[in-house]
Amino acid sequence: MAAKILIVDDEPAIAENLQAILSAKGYETSCAFDGSEAVAKARHEKPDLILLDVMLPKMDGFDVCRLLKSDPHGAKLKILMTTGLDRMGDVEKAFQCGASDYLIKPFGSVKLLQKVEKLLSGA
């Protein structure tokens, strides 16, 4: 069964890019465009991995991460946070909130797939 990935980014063009790459590799994907929607979709769809942007409307990525990691199944959930190069301070905060790893935007498909495969394989 294909792994399920929830893509969270308030910029549709970025979300579409990520969806195109991950779908082409056979992953089952869905998108959320703000923090509240991300939490609702994550709880409903129970993805294996969330690609989570930091700067989001309604609730930022850190709060989304903290909230989902405190859910009963949160410990197993893998969260790959994505942030812009202008916000390097976010990286440390992402780990403090329970993120599994991070990617600095803009990133290409090779880097993305490497990180996704590594996280999903539990390495």
Added chain:
Amino acid sequence: MSSFEAGAAGFVLGAACGAAGAAALALANRRRLGRFLSFAAHEINTPLTAVNMTILNFISGALGPVEKTQEPWLKMLREQAERLALIVGDLRDFIHLRLRDGLSMHSESVDLTPVLEAAVESVSWGFSQAGVAVRTRVDAGLPKVLADADRLQRVFVDILYHCRKFRDSGGIDVAAEAGLDGRIRVAFAYAGVKSSARESALALDLYYPARVRKDQLLTATGLGLGVLRLFLREQGGDLSVSNQPDGRSVITADLSAAGGGR
């Protein structure tokens, strides 16, 4: 105290409070302007990031096959989009330094070689298209430097673009070595406009690109060398401009060794 003296004292106190109030208001306005411009930079960066990612994915073939004849154009787009992102990043840092509460730097012990290699690699395609070779030499056993790696890489890329713009002929030689004072120096040398010591010093002025002078030999690339010097100083480094005896221009980034120095 006479009524006149009391009135005068009240006037002085009122004026002082007025001045303090005006200063506080000016500071609040400056910070608000800083927040607004920082937000604007972020907003510019968001679609730029999407464009950059799309180009990267086209180049890698992730979005389908690309015609061989189209590849160079995509690479050119990629280079220009990255260059724009570089300027927006510099602008945002500058806004934080000058109009907000400073820059959130992550200075740490950094291996200079990969930072320099990444900077050169990021411009290599466009520079080779323009026939500009970049030759890099890093002394063996160079100690690590104290820096914010991503910002240092950005400064190096900015300097490379400056060298490319103002070179007359030939390539760019980049040499990284430790000085006797324990500092690390990365020198970018190129054959370009030979400027006087005065003009070289002026080129490091913070607002140099905004100068309008007929005797101005150089203009600037990006936000100018003065801003790059500001970024390096924030990381415990410095920037200088000089001419070699053979007439080549040299831009030198002076960095702190991670273990100390000077």
